[in-house]
Amino acid sequence: RWLASGSLFPLSCIHTSTSLQKFGKWEKKNRIVYPPQLPGEPRRPAEIYHCRREIKYSKDKMWYLAKLIKGMSIDQALAQLEFNDKKGAKVIKEVLLEAQEMAVRNHNVEFKSNLHIAESMTGRGRYMKRIRYHGKGMFGIMKIVRCHYFVKLVEGPPPPPEPPRTGFDQAKEYVQQLRSRTLVNTL
Numbered sequence: 001r002w003l004a005s006g007s008l009f010p011l012s013c014i015h016t017s018t019s020l021q022k023f024g025k026w027e028k029k030n031r032i033v034y035p036p037q038l039p040g041e042p043r044r045p046a047e048i049y050h051c052r053r054e055i056k057y058s059k060d061k062m063w064y065l066a067k068l069i070k071g072m073s074i075d076q077a078l079a080q081l082e083f084n085d086k087k088g089a090k091v092i093k094e095v096l097l098e099a100q101e102m103a104v105r106n107h108n109v110e111f112k113s114n115l116h117i118a119e120s121m122t123g124r125g126r127y128m129k130r131i132r133y134h135g136k137g138m139f140g141i142m143k144i145v146r147c148h149y150f151v152k153l154v155e156g157p158p159p160p161p162e163p164p165r166t167g168f169d170q171a172k173e174y175v176q177q178l179r180s181r182t183l184v185n186t187l
Contacts, residue, residue, distance in 0.1 A: 026051045026150050030106075045155035046107045048115070050099035052149050054125050055091055059147035062088045062122040066149065070120040073158050074100055075113050092120075092149060099153050109155055116158035123148040 029049040037044060055062070065088045069077035074096060081093040096117075103109040125146030132140045 024051070024053070046103060046109050047118075047155075048099050048103045048107050048109075048153040050095060050102060050151055050153070052091065052095045054146045055088075055149060056144075057088050057091065057147055058145050059122045059124050061086070062092075062147050062149060065089055065092055066120040066122050069096075069117055071158055071161065072117055073113070074115040074117065074153065077117055092151075095149055095151060096153075099151055103153060103155075114157075115153045115155055117151060118154040119150070119152035121150050123150065 026049050029047075034044060065081070065084065065086060068084075069080060069092070072080070078093060078096060081089045081096070100112050100115065103115060104112050109115065125148050127146070128144040130142050130144055132142045134140060
């Protein structure tokens, strides 16, 4: 009487843990299965995608912290976040520790300190509007902001930093781009 036709589960548990685990596009990248490697090829480094959504913090404030740790090794990033007293630093540190544990447990990473942060970015979450009451019948509208934080860990040491581009290099690249363009509807 509790079973639906052709189902093994009772109707009362339709909305249980499996339906609550909503995976976004970022988390689904962990499920990519690569073809087997040839014997002579170097080992493909593990890639771990992790995120936290709907953090009650501004994406603009979180962006500075995300940019700070991008390209660092995970131990160096955790040390930087340890001594940062912003609220977002504590959240990012928790996400990095979760991702580090997930790398060892699910992605066959041997040493948990042999990871670096390849990508670290923020996104805009849901914004809610609320009324703030002022005196004399006036009111204002305030926004309650939320953000998402995304991180990609890659196995191995971090790549060397890129040399800073000078203004002359940027100008040369711009002129090259102008010369290589094609103008439509001209002779």
